[in-house]
Amino acid sequence: MLKSKIISYFVLLACVVTSAAIADESNSFDLSLQELLNVEVTSVSKQKQPLSSSPAAIYVVTSEHIRNSGATSIPQVLRDVPGLHVAQIDSQKWAISSRGFNGRYNNKLLVLMDGRTLYSPVFSGVYWEVQDTLMADIERIEVIRGPSAAMWGANAVNGVINIITKHSADTSGGYAEIGAGDYEQGFAGFRYGSTLSDNATSRVYVKGHNKDSLEHDTQDLGDYLVGPSASVDKDNGWTHLQVGGRVDIELETGTSLMLSSDWYRTQMQQTSYYPTLVGPSYLEYNSDEVNSDGFNLLSKLTKALSPTSQYSLQTYYDYAKRDDDWYGFSSETLDIDFQHQLLVGQSHNIIWGLGYRFIQDDFDQSTIIVSSESESTRTNLWSAFVRDEITLIDNELWLTLATRVEHFDYTGFEVQPNVRLMWQLNKKNNLWASVARAIRTPSRVENNLSVNAQNIPPSVESPLVSIWVAGNENYQSEEIISYELGYRVTPAKKWSFDSTIFYNDYDQLRSALNSTTDFSTFPNYISQYLTFENDLDGYNYGFEFSSMWAATDDLQLKLNYSFIQNEFGENQSQNTDAPEHMLSTMMDWSITDDINLNLVWRFMGDAYVINTNDLSTKTIDSYHGLDIGLHWAVTPDVLLSAFGKNLLHPAHLEYEGENYQLPYRVGPSYYIKATLTF
């Protein structure tokens, strides 16, 4: 009896205490200023998942999630974004896409960091391994699924990823992180932010890491490749070093200037194979060190002209160089972008802008990639856009009309319009719809390079056939017309649901169906040239769902699911597929003020890759995995963390590089990390 009395007492106490805590919440307005300043703030700047009110399928990764996930690179944190297919190819390489068309050279996802394009229009894609910054300096990552080329420009066909770093006023003082584990062999980062003067703040950072190789299993290789690859070194580890900084200056009230710069050097081990004219396999594996360097310098002036009008002028220079085994490539980009936002009357929120981009590249040919133009080429891109967000009914109905006109040297004029409608039925429910056209501009490979994809060994009927895919200067842009419908509901304060259905109609997709044969080298071998053309089309449709439950201030749960169905003909010369089903759940729990537990479990359905060398399709089996992050704030300035990634599932393929690459398996990995602020 005594025991149960004691228990009842404790329960009563617990109830009193908890109700006191709840009652406290509404009492802060009765506290005096002095008292308010003495109250302890529970969760230091705890961010809620921002609920978007824009008429697009948008998801925002917060800086808090980046910290809790422990991601050491941008691709790792993108794994947690609903609707994105993020797959690791080897230790360095990633394939990331939204709504299909994944690949190492996925050309339909535009990626920007602070307004600077990380998407290389020269080869049409993103080298994820060299796109980096101190993760703690990222303010947020906005991911828009679906086309938004009218606002962001060409190549925003299936989505846009917009990485935004913190204002330097928000990164004052010192920050240091260091960690190590098995795959993460060692990483460190340091930042120092300071106030330069009354109106200027700055920061500088340095970061570096050393990552281990992923393992290769010969079972993942086609039979004809096992022998030739047997003795080659399969190391794919890498190191990356990057330094950078940023300065923000308030020139006068309403006018600010931002300057930023980064430099990096990456050294990667890579094993690839080439077609050769030497039997018996007519291909040769080689292991080599690939070096990549980059530098950029960006300035952005923002000036408010009046309370309803503001412009920005952004200019940047970007240099990127990569010395691959079988080609060398460098590019210099100069980009100028002007945007003016103005409110006209009560109902028009207008943004218009002008842009110019100049790219000079330099290409080192090899026996398997040759250029029909001079090694160095120059391209110009001119663009103009306007977007008008019209309030049709106050706080209820908005119509957005937008269009962009671009002129690119390879393809001439292109128009990319977009119509969006947003209907807020009431405080809890809103609906949106969008119809958009976007294009994907040709890369230099598609325009004027020829690549030796494969050599077919001689047989009784035929000599050795050397197969090339050849660029075509008449090759046009690929086109998408996309229809989207979205519904968001917040049935109660702590619940929210976001869903989208889409139908994408693709036209003028890349094909390589017509060939010409060169017999001049007969009987030693003959060469067959498959020319890039725009003869394919197809469509996909799907459904995306994400939900959040803020169970308490300390416990947040999320559930995400996406489904896609692809209908493309045979003989596609790029991967169009995506996992049909993707499912993930996340839990972010502040167990106490000092201890946080972060769990992410995900399931990826079967994925498909097309080997562009021989156009064979391969299925990558479905997999699931669990990521765990546990954090302990020893003091307000010292955080110790332990992470486990890709747990619960043995090492498996997530993706396979399209060209000349060996497949590697991603398995469980662990690391620990210490973070210090001062």
Place this chain on the structure above:
Amino acid sequence: MKSLNSSRQLLYSLLVVGTIFFPRASMAQNAFELKAALTYNFAKFTQWPEARLNPPSAWKICFFGNQYHDSFLGLSDKKIGNQSVIAIELSEISQVGQCDVVFVDTNSRELTHRLLLAVDNKAILTVSDITGFAMQGGMIEIVEQDKRLFFKVNMQVLEKSGLTISSQVLKLALDVKR
């Protein structure tokens, strides 16, 4: 005996649920509430120009940032002097003319350029937790440090707009720019 056991289990589970869902029984409070309450206090200790006081009307405390929606709604039954307080969520800078106080949250940094032009030399008290806000030309900047809130005051801007802040408040400020 059996019923005692099951009631004990129930009590235990209640206790566990209580500690999971309400783990903090301290005086600690959520930053959104506190910042809203601070904003209200700043308004209370501001001396407004005569033109604002006569004729008297309700005080309009405006805010940007929908994360603050619930926190500012708690103001609706408060008073400053004899007048009631109205909390208004804004989405556009062009709406600030109606406000006595404007709070901008740290996620709306890109709005500050136009906001500061819009309130320039007007008797509108600007409060924000954007780092560097007071330096940029805002009036009061809320700073979070070591789990406590502090604030900085830019007197130059206050004086230009005809507002005066009580010396009691200034004494508590982390920094006063004169």
